[in-house]
Amino acid sequence: MKCFFHKSILLLCLMLTGNYIAWCRQEKPRFHVIAFYTGKNDQAHISFVYEANKWFPAMAAKYHFTYDTTSNWANLNSSFLSKYQVVLFLDTRPDDPAQRAAFQQYMEHGGAWIGFHFSAFALTPSAFPQNWDWYHNTFLGAGSYVSNTWPPTSAVVRVENRQHPATRNLPDTFSTAPNEWYRWSNDLRQNPDISILLSIDPVSFPLGTGPKAHEIWHNGYYPVVWSNKRYRMLYINMGHNDIDYEHHSHRELSSTFANETQNKLILNALQWLGTGSNIP
Template identity: 70%
Template sequence: MLSLHKKAVAATALCLFCLLTTVTAQPSKFNVIAFFTAKNDQAHISFVHEANRWFPQMAAKYQFTYDTTSNWTNLNATFLAKYQVVLFLDTRPEAPEQRAVFQTYVENGGAWMGFHFAAFALTPSAYPQNWDWYHNEFLGSGQYKSNTWRPTPAVLQVENRKHPATKQLPQTFKSAANEWYRWEKDLRTNPNIDILLSIDPSSFPLGTGPKPHEIWHSGYYPVVWTNKKYRMLYLNMGHNDIDYENKTNKELSSSFDSADQNKLIIDSLLWLGSGKK
């Protein structure tokens, strides 16, 4: 039989274990679901795989859950009811019923974060601009117009230092390598759009070509913004550099090798998950 002293020590240890378990096993702050396709371009596939490795690490650190699906039929009201934040990692929904559900979700306060190709639309192409609400109203950018090539880092400047997504960033920082997009509409003329980051002029010339129009020498290019009517944030990042020339499809860059850019992404997600506009 245990002595009274040993029983007391054991009881104390059990209490401490229970207390520590209670402290560390905190409930998740919010739930995230990431939709992706990961079939259309090796650079986008590369980003999706990276994101699906990186976000679970952040989820463990910041106490949120991170689930993924490549089944876009899950974009329905019953499935989305479990989640406070939806991510589009590389594409958009195509079925009219999925688009309608997504619009209702964000109009009723659901949060969204989109990366790079999630905003792409070009008529004619495999992704035509056939969803006016999403591209013109929600994103505000309209169609894709052009891009830089090859994927290269850029110096980004913070336009709004008061926003929760950007207030901990330096005034300028170097991004990870990316293919940068230009858009049909001037977001500066839209009163609902809050541009958070743009390409700093010190980045020019941006891109290496070989085609002259793939190298930007001047201009204004927003790369991260929100629409103040919704809980949403779009980031142009999400295209790695890939060895297409030698047909190895080897990854030549990582979208998560900039500490400041990573800070932007996680602070954006924590803001979206907080439920605040």
């Protein structure tokens, strides 16, 4: 009886130890993500931010990272950023010189970043002029915004670089969630620091229906996801949901995160930037 009792206690201890180890492995975050956003003005961008701030926490719980958000761009300072391995810009970019300097320092010292859609926008004159050369020309490489397709629509995109961790296990081509697609002043193919990961596949043309002629793309080369090899970063042109513009109801007609292949790209990128490794 005593022997049975001791064996039972030993078995219970082993079970509790195993459960504790499993709990520790499960609960310990692998990396920490902070998302900056503004969430004002354009309803499509507000819709994307709202959706992102629901999707990323769900993914954080599933893949064991933390996800925090802030609309206070004053938090873009060295002390605050030191807590995080990955920074996201969900819609806009910082305008304050001190915030810009802190972000550049963060990136130049090994920080990681993913920017979506409007975070790369720059047009002079506009409320978001091209007045930050390091960010738009050196870091992103895109320069200024030139034009876009309209209305938001799905496109077929082609994987240009299959060796990059973000494109691991993606199909050669796939259809995206509806989006407003941007054209840039700089030809990213001519920049040796830029690795283009996805571009618009020609089968997508004509892309957009207008009504303005320049809102319909009939040909050309359009990168939509790329990385700068000098930094740990990824820019993703997706991030503009389709909205009921015609009837002015502000009703959401699409969801960026409803596309599983596109989601895989984002999760691959987070894994790569957050841990420095590929998704198994």
